[in-house]
Amino acid sequence: MRAFLDFCYIARRDIHDSHSLAAMDDALQRFHQYREIFRTTGVRVDFNLPRQHSLIHYIKLIRAFGAPNGLCSSITESKHIKAVKEPWRGSSRFDALSQMLLTNQRLDKLAASRVDFANRGMLKGTCLSSVLDQLHSAYFQCIL
Numbered sequence: 001m002r003a004f005l006d007f008c009y010i011a012r013r014d015i016h017d018s019h020s021l022a023a024m025d026d027a028l029q030r031f032h033q034y035r036e037i038f039r040t041t042g043v044r045v046d047f048n049l050p051r052q053h054s055l056i057h058y059i060k061l062i063r064a065f066g067a068p069n070g071l072c073s074s075i076t077e078s079k080h081i082k083a084v085k086e087p088w089r090g091s092s093r094f095d096a097l098s099q100m101l102l103t104n105q106r107l108d109k110l111a112a113s114r115v116d117f118a119n120r121g122m123l124k125g126t127c128l129s130s131v132l133d134q135l136h137s138a139y140f141q142c143i144l
Contacts, residue, residue: 003028003030003031003033004031004035006027007024007028007031010023010024010027011062012068014067014069016067021062024058024059024062025059028056031055084100087104090103091103
């Protein structure tokens with residue numbers, strides 16, 4: 001676990017040079033070497049996890065695009081929950097993919113409608129506040 005944490009702490013740096021990238025590579029190699037203890041002792045059968053696989057691409061991507069500056073990969077998980085898990089739970093499990101796609105399409109249209117309504121000023125206040133504003137202005141017109 002220390003090698004994994006070393007990799008994570010080095011990857012989070014704001015600035016990288018050849019020394020930090022070499023240290024990252026070393027930490028990653030140690031992690032892959034030492035994680036085998038979990039397999040040999042029977043704690044874990046396999047380590048084929050997407051986030052761990054993405055670690056092998058970090059050094060190449062940092063060289064290409066610069067430091068990730070604290071970028072967190074958990075954002076993809078939250079998007080996956082919204083786009084896949086929640087629509088799956090709402091499906092009948094029969095032809096679930098088409099139901100999930102239809103759910104996402106409808107949610108996208110609702111989000112676009114909300115933006116349009118907000119731009120038109122249709123989401124300001126509530127029905128009650130609108131009636132109260134009309135009564136309030138009518139009351140003051142009677143006084144004048």
